[in-house]
Amino acid sequence: MAAVIAAALPLSGHVLAQHAPPAQEKGPNTADAMLHALTVTYPNPYRAMDAADVKAVLDRVLGYLDAVTPAELINKDSHAPIAKLDKPDPDAVLKPGDFRLTSYEWGVTYAGMLAAGSATGDQRYTDYTVKRHQLMADLTRLYLPVVQADKANAHAPIKSFLNPHALDDAGALCMSFLKAQQAGIKVDYSQLVPICGTFVTEKEYRLKDGTLARGGPGADGQPKMRPLANTLWLDDMFMGVPTIALMGKRTGDAKYYDDAARQVLQFSRRMFNPQLGIYMHGYVEGMRDHPELHWARANGWALMAMVEVLDVLPKNHKQYKAVEAQFRAHANGLARYQHKDGLWHQLIDRPDSYLETSASAIYTYAIARGVNRGYLDKEMFGPMANLAWNAVAAKVNAKGEVEGTCVGTGMAFDPAFYYYRPVSTKAAHGYGPVLLAGAEIIEMNRKFKFGLNDSGLMYQGAR
Template sequence: MNMNPTTLRSALLGALLPLALQASAQQAPAAQEKGPAAGDAMLHALTVTYPTPYKAMDAAEVKAVLDRVFGYLDRVTPAEVINKTTGAPVADLSRPDPEAVLKPGDFRLTSYEWGVTYSGMLAAGAATGDRRYTDYAVKRHQMLAQLTKTYYPTVHADPQHSAAPIKSFLNPHALDDAGALCHSFLRAKLAGSPVDYTQMISICGDFVTKKEYRLKDGTLARGGPDGKGGFKMRPLQNTLWLDDMFMGVPTMAYLGKTTGDHRYYDDAARQVLQFSKRMFNPKLGIYMHGYVEGLRDHPEFHWARANGWAVMSMVEVLEVLPKDHKDYKAVLEQLRAHIKGLASYQTKEGFWHQLIDRPDTYQETSATAIYTYAIARAVNRGYVDAKMYGPMANLAWDAVASKVTDKGQIEGICVGTGMAFDPAFYSYRPTSVLAAHGYGPTLLAGAEIIEMNKKFRFGLNDSALMYQGQ
């Protein structure tokens, strides 16, 4: 059916009415010429069907998404110890019991992914004012503290043969066992949690700062001695994984904050800069995933989640690093360079690809959530310009939110991923709603978006989502 220009203009204005009702929305000025409108009038304002909602969510909308995630996680991660043979609850946690195990759920309460989830719960509680989030982390931290008090003497006395519900934490062998959990303990302590974290922070902080293998220049590394005359080959001798920028470095920085010992700050900043010197590609603005000492060429695959751990590490370090520290400016400039690089790869749906610079790989949720958190945090702290980066952070959050199901599960999360020397490995990694890596970042992202959209106003300006002031 053909419409005359007047009818077309009326229809378009009717379609635009909901936008006009938004106080922050601004449209192109009306034509100054008088008389019948031309046929192309108002075409620039036709309704667009976006695959991802194109808006800045208010706090209530964001919280509704977070509440679904919380409801799911609260149901499937019981904070309970049971007898592994009978399944009966173990009521007395003050005495070591070799039969005691954590009651199984969908996720492990002492994995590095759950260290990030505890941090996300603390952030969501602070942003929303809903104590359920805070209590989730504090309740489980309290249980871990009690188990540490009860079982650490036994594990310490006989690491090989002893049994404990949280043995991987009490006898850590890798940063994955200790770093992210320690970071969550330190964040909670600084936020005023009533849990006594002294013993747990001593165990995990000591491992991260003193026992994890390092290269000769002090950079955290994998592939060190195996204790049997050889080297650990996961993946190769003297290898850097970009992931470890997060698994260890924020813990160092937060130990500086909680102890006042500036040597921790120095170590944290040095790690960021030494990882970046080896692994950041300044032309692309993103990091490679792995680096093997001694190789002439390195496997330069820009895995999305590893880049997420890197950018997240930097915003966490800057959160506590004194501004007068000698390396503060260098860390800040590295963060800005990375965020600028990431910005150029965001897809039209708001996500980032599994291999960031390879559009033929799938759009991945956990990395997108981490970038959302880090970019929004950088906007909120004034590290980057709200006008430039606020809209893309909102689009990224809208993308992440679209992957949260009615049950509160999160789709499109890449499963655990080691380092590889070919693109097929990364490109075909499976995704699963049981991949724990995406839940903490989604909580962190939603919390930071709430804070950003309270601090700054973003709305439609001539149909485009833009910064519109404080």
């Protein structure tokens, strides 16, 4: 018999591979009878990763980050540890590690740790966020009066948070505080949330129609060039909008829900290309022509913003369906550009640009969450999310570092800028998305079965 026997591929749980029905003709097989079952060598595992394997990846990330992000204070000159701080000390600073504890990237990481703790049941993830949130609450209590008294000259270990100048200083951190509050975390957020929530909802510069923007008036009365006056960064859909929506849930005030939905739709009207299904990175109000550079991570921030807004926006809100439709349009657009091995390119629609990890991890999270929440069809997007997760997981090295992440990036109107941005394991943008993605994949594969059908990874029913 000329049949070729394929090696068994690893499958999720108890799901068994399904095969084509046997041929009805009698007699010897032709030479091509079983070619469809030949063993395929995939660069990354072609399967739905089980929870234990996902957690093993996340555990490496947790171990690394816990070791290199100390939640401690030291004297800035002597570097001696400060065990207890009962009054504001101008010489106290956070002990330096690999990453800043009060950056927007770490707001995402705190949210990712909370999600991983919930998905895995491992308290260490939750404790990581609680410990650092508690430190920020303690420092805010001590230093906020000092900074408010002299914003220009005061010294504080977390001054950029206590005196925010941009959404980067406040938005993602605020999202993590609000999510932690909703989860019942016993940290006093009574000072933290008003600082960042008020900045995002009331103080950040906006265009005349209320859209969050960069490039408002400077101290000299002239417009700030960020990089041009009245510039929209797609990134700011995430840096501000989830916090606005969460403030609605916290306060019950519908004005926040209205604002969050309006932000999504006004950003999208200016920056989303419906033919391609993806967003441009930068837009300048009043400029007639916009070169469209479809930077991957900014598209990730936009997709994540929408899935976070949908999570709290009341389903009877007048713009709920419009926001959900925009999320679906974007997810469908991104599906067109997924690389054969699971990741997405730095410039999404330019396959000669490099494959980038942080954006791919954000897409994995948002798409899997969309499946779990019913915004996206599990039959189409479940296998896509699993393929993406397997590729992202392969970028977490043995030490727990995330490889292949583009470093911090401004915006530009030429392709060279994006093509040649460096990648680094010290790019903080990769860690939170990996944690969020892994947590959501655990939830998705716990809820739905995915297995092989004629060698293709397919949805196989609810668990």
